[in-house]
Amino acid sequence: MLFGLPIRNLRSLITASIMFLTFSIFLSIYGVIYIAVTKEIKKNFLISSKSFTSQIFDSMYQIMRLGWNREDLLLFINTLEKNYKNTPLKINIYRGKVVEELFGNIPEKSKDQKIENVLKNGKEYFENINMKLRRIYPIIATKDCTKCHTNAKEGSVMGAIEIIKDEKSMLSNIQNKLIFTFILLLPFPVALSYFVGGLISKKIENIASKISTEIKNIEKLNDLKRIDIKDESEYYEELKSLLKGIKSLMKRVKQIAIDKDILELEIKLTEKLIITSELIKEWHEYIKYMLLEVNNVANVYYLFTVFINGSKLNVDIFWKAKPEKEYKELFEKLLKSEIVKKNLLKTYNLELINIEHHVADSEKRIGEINKEDLITKTKSIFLEKPKIGGIVGIGIGSDIVKDNNRYMVVDSILATLINITGSVRAISKYIKEIEFYAMRDPLTYLYNQRVFWEFLSYEVERAKRHNGTLALIFMDLDNFKYINDTFGHTFGNLVIKEVARVINETRRKEDIAFRFGGDEFVLLLTDVSVEDAYNLAERIRKKIESISLPVNDNLVSLSISMGISHYPENGETPKELFIVADRLAQKAKEEGKNKIKLPTIEDVAEEYKKSSEKALKIIDAMSREKIEPFFQPIVNIKDNSIIGYEALMRIKGISSGIGEYIEIAENIGIIPRLDMILIEKALKKYQKEESNLYIFLNLSVRDIISLDVVKKLNELTKIYKINRNKVVLELTERESLKNLNIIKNFVRSLKKEGYLFAIDDFGSGYSTFKYLKEFPVDIVKIDGDFIKGMVSSEKDKIFVKSLINLGKGMNLKILAEFVENEEILKIVKELDIDYAQGFYFGKPSPDLI
Structure with missing residues (x-):
């Protein structure tokens, strides 16, 4: 684009530029000439107008000395008008008040404000309006003038002479001649610019054609080395500089660009970065896949991860193919050296390192590795929450280090590897914590109510299949609200933990203990009779009854109320069994607390009746x-x-x-x-x-x-x-x-x-x-x-x-x-x-x- 106009090629650009330059020069010359001519015209007018005025005044003076009358004056004025009638010059004579008072008025043009000002102050006036030049001269009385003009004094304004000259036509004529001359000369710069533009564009087209041919042959970054644009001696200095710039750009591109296959590899690996349940389970397989993919663009012998697991260091080594025994030993030495560098051995013993080897492609052998050329690149990660730390590394040939692009890919792979393994291990740790707290009460570590129903449903189904039995002991701590309100939540938590300890220590190994609610506990007993369930409940009741906990110089005694239900006599579904045991525990409380209640026929019938009414x-x-x-x-x-x-x-x-x-x-x-x-x-x-x-x-x-x-x-x-x-x-x-x-x-x-x-x-x-x-x-x-x-x-x-x-x-x-x-x-x-x-x-x- 040039001044908003589309320029399609270099020749057009050069032609347009020269035309613009020519037009600019013409305008400059025109402006200079115009200013000079107007100044000269003004200068000549000032000189000539003064001369005309002097002549007119002298003529008038000579006639007046001879004693002219009014007719002589009018004849003089008419003669002036005739002499300058067909010329651009106009001359007008005006009488002042002093002359009018003595000799009266004469025919003259009406006076404008400029004439009045001159007659009043006796000062010359000049103006230039669109090259219409006007000059007004005052006629000042001398000593001789006072002889005839007896009412005048020396220096009085007797009148004014106005000279007007219109130079517009002359200036227009000069302008027309200048433009005509420019139009006559215009074809010469146009032809010259077109020729020069063609010459330069042809030369650049030749260079561009050679560069384009070379670029078409580029498939990989190494192809940039083969680009060779010869015959630089033929080119202009500016084009030589351009070619040097292009070559410098190609070198720079080779330094910073990445091959298509490398980008495709990174895209593939990125697509696999979504952390799914499959990836968490099979992260070893993902690293094997990643190792094989990387070897499509760079020679990578192995990947490894080192992560803290309790008091041990877990090490997983991934080989691209089957390694020889000596390579395994060599790598383990390098690995231990790297662990020392990362200061992991301050708290971990080399004897506690657990190493596992994995092979990505088990059908191939890794071949010979040049030990001197083997380089290990690592990254590390250490997280406070969750407590996870370790390093990951990659074994590469020294040739990759020399290739900046592929070395960058290796570094990127390491970042991906540390993110994947770190994230997977962090999520695995979170899952273990979540699974624990999802099933356990955080205060007592007994199973919680949420898990209770799953266990109970499972055991009821198992008892149905095998004609087995089971019992539920529902336990409700007596007076816990009073204890909690009186001595505070901290002491209340201590009471809950103590009761949970007694239940957990007293139960049989196969029994399962739950904290069902705030002060409620449940024991699930399998393959047990009602009598055995009652005896176990009684042992728990007596142990809790014997507890005395000190608080604020007081000893707090505890007791607990219990209800027992038995499958299949008291119910055939988890809900029925639970309702019976729960209702019986409440009855034990109502009857005085610190009791164990077994179900009667009436208790079971009442619950069935309530359930039937709700079902209807x-x-x-x-x-x-x-x-x-x-x-x-x-x-x-x-x-x-x-x-x-x-x-x-x-x-x-x-x-x-x-x-x-x-x-x-x-x-x-x-x-x-x-x-x-x-x-x-x-x-x-x-x-x-x-x-x-x-x-x-x-x-x-x-x-x-x-x-x-x-x-x-x-x-x-x-x-x-x-x-x-x-x-x-x-x-x-x-x-x-x-x-x-x-x-x-x-x-x-x-x-x-x-x-x-x-x-x-x-x-x-x-x-x-x-x-x-x-x-x-x-x-x-x-x-x-x-x-x-x-x-x-x-x-x-x-x-x-x-x-x-x-x-x-x-x-x-x-x-x-x-x-x-x-x-x-x-x-x-x-x-x-x-x-x-x-x-x-x-x-x-x-x-x-």
């Missing part, structure tokens, strides 16, 4: 479609905006205890139909009001097994015109996961259809980790008990942090349940959780808020 209510609700959806908002923590709603089941006529009714519905096998009624009603309402937000729908394992859920969901979303990307399906843990393959197929099917997938009550049981490991999860909802527990329990907070780190590490969105107040919300925000749900933001409502 839930069946009635289904047949009459009394199921209705309630919606609870889910918000974005960062701005408190609502991102969606969870649809929760409510039953008309039942105002409390909905959880028990749902469990009965599961037991009698009607929960799948209830869920589908709820889902259809929820989607119908959602379509009318909030189609742009997410809708969270709960599904039980039985839904998946017993119904064609994918088909039904597809039909409903089509009927109500709902975007499937806005439907989040929550997999609940209402029963144990028994058929993993069915769940896998279900999840894959719904993901293909576009639905999102969430794990509900994340962290509440071991099976949630199976989901996370096996399924493509989008969102995890951290169990509300952990969220609420963070306010008073640092261990719950640590556990939640571990869950968050695990989820974030796998690129999942995190949702906190049971956010009920500002205090909980503050902690949730500190932990960088994405979404929240709870009474603080809104209670479940039949209307979308």
Whole structure:
């Protein structure tokens, strides 16, 4: 582009540039001449006008001396007009007041303000308006003048002579001649510029053609060395400089550019960087794959990782092919030397190093390695949380060090390797912690309530298959609220830990102890009679009764109330057994505490009656479609905006205890139909009001097994015109996961259809980790008990942090349940959780808020 005009080639550019230069020179010459001519015209006018004035005045003076009359004056004026009539010069004579007073007026042009000013102040005046020059001279009285003009004094203004000359036509004539001359000369610079432009562009085209030919032959960076542009002596000095610049650029490109195959390798490795459950399990295979891929662009003999594992150092060595024994020994010496350099041996003994060798391509042998040329490149990582440290390294030939590009790739591979292995080990450590705290009570380390139901369900099923027996001992500490309120939570925790110790030490090896709630404990006994269960409970009761704990100069004694249920006499389902044992423990408290209650026929019959009444209510609700959806908002923590709603089941006529009714519905096998009624009603309402937000729908394992859920969901979303990307399906843990393959197929099917997938009550049981490991999860909802527990329990907070780190590490969105107040919300925000749900933001409502 030149001044906004498109220039397509060099010749056009040169021609246009010379034309512009020529035009600029002409304008400059024109301007200089114009200014000079106008100055000269003005100068000549000033000189000539003064001469004309003198002549006119002298003539007038001579006539006046001879004694002229009015007729002589008029004749003089008329003669002046005739003499200059056809000339650009105009001369006018004006009488002043002094002359008019004595001799009267004469015919003259009307006076303008400029004439009046001159007649008044007696000063000359000059002006130039568009080259129309005007000069006014005052006629000043001399001593001789006073003889005739008796009313005048010497120096009085007698009149004025005006001389006007229009030089515009002359100046225009000069301009026309200059332009005509320029037009006549214009073809010469145009022709010259076109010729010069063609000459220069031809020379540059030849050079460009040679460079283009050379560049077309470049496939790899080494091809830049072969580029040779000869005959530099023929080129102009400026073009020689350009060629030197191009050659310098090529050298620089070779230094900083990366070959296509290297970039493709990095892309391949980057694509594999997503940390999935498969990668966590098979990270050895990933490093083998990475080693083989790297060898496509660089000669890499081995990779290795050294990581701290307790008091040992775990070393994994990955060879690209089968190594000879001497190479293994050589490498182990190099490795130990590297460990010494990294100061790992300050706390770790060489004898505690555990070394494992792996081969990427077992069908090939590594061949001969030149020991002098072998170079080991390493990187290290040391993390405080979690406590992980180690080094990774790579064995390369010295030829790679000389090739800057490939050496950079090796360095990049090491960074990838340290990130992968470090992340995998960190996540593995987090998973172990999460699995432990998911199953254990953080205060007593007994199994928690969340795991209790899985163990109990498993043992009931096993007892059914093998005609076995089992017993539940439900224990409720007496007066614990009073102890806690009187002596504080710290002492209360000490009491809980002491009771847990007694239970754990007294139980049989095969029995399983649980902390069910704040001051509630459960023992699960297998293959046991009622009498044996009672005897064990009695031993525990007596030991607890004998405890006296000192606090504030007081001794606090303890006691505990217990209820026992036995399979199969007192119930055939986990829920029935638990309810019986729980109710009996409450009766023991009501009858005076520190007692053990065994079930009677009346106790069991009463519980069956209550369950039957609830079963009839839930069946009635289904047949009459009394199921209705309630919606609870889910918000974005960062701005408190609502991102969606969870649809929760409510039953008309039942105002409390909905959880028990749902469990009965599961037991009698009607929960799948209830869920589908709820889902259809929820989607119908959602379509009318909030189609742009997410809708969270709960599904039980039985839904998946017993119904064609994918088909039904597809039909409903089509009927109500709902975007499937806005439907989040929550997999609940209402029963144990028994058929993993069915769940896998279900999840894959719904993901293909576009639905999102969430794990509900994340962290509440071991099976949630199976989901996370096996399924493509989008969102995890951290169990509300952990969220609420963070306010008073640092261990719950640590556990939640571990869950968050695990989820974030796998690129999942995190949702906190049971956010009920500002205090909980503050902690949730500190932990960088994405979404929240709870009474603080809104209670479940039949209307979308």
